Amino acid sequence: MLTTKLFWGFGVFVLGSFSFENPFSADNYIDLNTETAAVSKLQSPGKEIYADFCMQCHGANGKGDTKNFPPLDGSDWLKTKRNQSIAAVKFGQSGEIVVNKIKYNNIMPPMGLTDQEVADVMNYIMTSWSNKQTKVVTEKEVAAIKK
Numbered sequence: 001m002l003t004t005k006l007f008w009g010f011g012v013f014v015l016g017s018f019s020f021e022n023p024f025s026a027d028n029y030i031d032l033n034t035e036t037a038a039v040s041k042l043q044s045p046g047k048e049i050y051a052d053f054c055m056q057c058h059g060a061n062g063k064g065d066t067k068n069f070p071p072l073d074g075s076d077w078l079k080t081k082r083n084q085s086i087a088a089v090k091f092g093q094s095g096e097i098v099v100n101k102i103k104y105n106n107i108m109p110p111m112g113l114t115d116q117e118v119a120d121v122m123n124y125i126m127t128s129w130s131n132k133q134t135k136v137v138t139e140k141e142v143a144a145i146k147k
Helices: 037-053 076-080 082-091 115-126 139-144
Strands: 003-009 012-018 029-031 097-099 102-104
Touching: 037 115, 076 082, 076 097, 082 115, 082 139, 115 139
Parallel strands: none
Antiparallel strands: 003 012, 003 029, 097 102
């Protein structure tokens, strides 16, 4: 897990990204997240999953490339096809879809995420950029989506 934290120890502050299990007490760290508490709570777990699995195709800004990879930011497909969106993240996606009146026909492979990870990344996507989700995606909801 790669996280940016502020560590207080030995009389100094150290800012950095740590990708190992922290040998120091978790109480010594301050989360640097500056977003509002409610949105931050939804985005936190999914942000790293998005960076690891989704950003390469859909971009850091969620805009896709308007040719091969559809946008996630402002996507009408995400808003109107909630179950299909969850299924795409859970099982992968192939075949033609229409997003914001543009046809896409590419393959998104299954990523092997757990139901909780799918819920986390969906919540990140649905609360990022211009997306303003009002209904949280739960692990139970993801588990109910079948192939």
